[in-house]
Amino acid sequence: MNYTRSSAKYNQTVRLRRIPAPAMNPTTPPDDTPDRPRRQLRSFVRRAGRLTVGQARALDRLGPRYLLDPEATALDLDAAFDREAPRVLEIGFGSGEALLALAGRCPWADFVGVEVHEPGVGHLLMELERAGLDNVRAICRDVVEVLVALAPDTAFDAVNIFFPDPWPKKRHHKRRLIQPPFIERLAGVQPPGALLHFATDWQPYAAHVAEVVDADARYVRIEREKAERDPLAWRPQTRFERRGLRRGHEVSDLYWRRTDVPGAD
Numbered sequence: 001m002n003y004t005r006s007s008a009k010y011n012q013t014v015r016l017r018r019i020p021a022p023a024m025n026p027t028t029p030p031d032d033t034p035d036r037p038r039r040q041l042r043s044f045v046r047r048a049g050r051l052t053v054g055q056a057r058a059l060d061r062l063g064p065r066y067l068l069d070p071e072a073t074a075l076d077l078d079a080a081f082d083r084e085a086p087r088v089l090e091i092g093f094g095s096g097e098a099l100l101a102l103a104g105r106c107p108w109a110d111f112v113g114v115e116v117h118e119p120g121v122g123h124l125l126m127e128l129e130r131a132g133l134d135n136v137r138a139i140c141r142d143v144v145e146v147l148v149a150l151a152p153d154t155a156f157d158a159v160n161i162f163f164p165d166p167w168p169k170k171r172h173h174k175r176r177l178i179q180p181p182f183i184e185r186l187a188g189v190q191p192p193g194a195l196l197h198f199a200t201d202w203q204p205y206a207a208h209v210a211e212v213v214d215a216d217a218r219y220v221r222i223e224r225e226k227a228e229r230d231p232l233a234w235r236p237q238t239r240f241e242r243r244g245l246r247r248g249h250e251v252s253d254l255y256w257r258r259t260d261v262p263g264a265d
């Protein structure tokens with residue numbers, strides 16, 4: 001994919017085309033009307049956005065080094081990292097603040113970042129090069145599809161979901177990323193003992209996520225003090241967190257460990 005346009009050097013920004021939605025969202029329950037096409041319910045709205053020239057160039061130049069193929073039907077992370085190391089998945093990394101900071105603190109671990117917003121991905125690539133980090137790979141794709149494309153033996157020692165869109169209106173709650181089928185998929189890529197770290201500034205979403213994950217026997221909630229003994233449980237303050245704090249919102253961090261309960265898998 002060529003992200004740079006010839007007019008870019010005059011405009012300083014590049015208008016993105018609307019990206020067609022892929023075929024199906026596996027979290028979407030089947031439409032029970034047989035002859036109507038399936039409605040796609042996503043946890044994000046993909047808007048035409050603006051990619052700066054720097055971001056477009058970073059995607060073109062650094063994409064081959066850092067990006068995983070967004071159209072791959074099978075994603076092989078062993079090949080992408082070419083080493084055995086603890087692995088962390090960050091879902092919806094925004095502009096990559098937490099990903100960059102954690103990857104810099106933990107050079108002994110490998111990080112996979114998933115984000116649908118192209119400018120955020122471009123920004124991350126520029127910062128990865130600036131920081132000289134080689135333990136991060138990113139993919140610009142709906143995480144629901146990424147989870148489907150991962151090799152069956154993929155194992156993430158930690159999964160981070162920081163300040164996901166809370167979809168506060170009741171009629172939009174079904175768009176929330178964290179729902180029982182999503183947690184079931186996540187459990188499929190986390191070995192027993194692995195960490196799940198969720199943060200939000202929207203308390204009704206914290207309550208929803210607590211209910212959904214607590215109800216799944218494959219995860220057991222752990223206290224913050226206990227979780228924080230794990231270096232992978234650390235996170236910096238993020239852009240969306242700062243926005244929430246400016247609005248007077250309370251921030252919650254919730255942690256679970258993947259269990260090894262016979263019969264739960």
Ligand SMILES: C[S@@+](CC[C@H](N)C(=O)[O-])C[C@H]1O[C@@H](n2cnc3c(N)ncnc32)[C@H](O)[C@@H]1O
Pocket residue numbers: 043044091092093094095114115116117120141142143144162163164165177238239240241
């Ligand atoms: C509110 S922002 C939070 C960004 C960042 N984690 C932070 O704390 O600043 C949520 C991000 O999740 C991304 N996102 C939402 N649904 C996603 C999905 N299904 N797959 C990948 N990224 C998604 C959005 O594009 C957005 O950048």
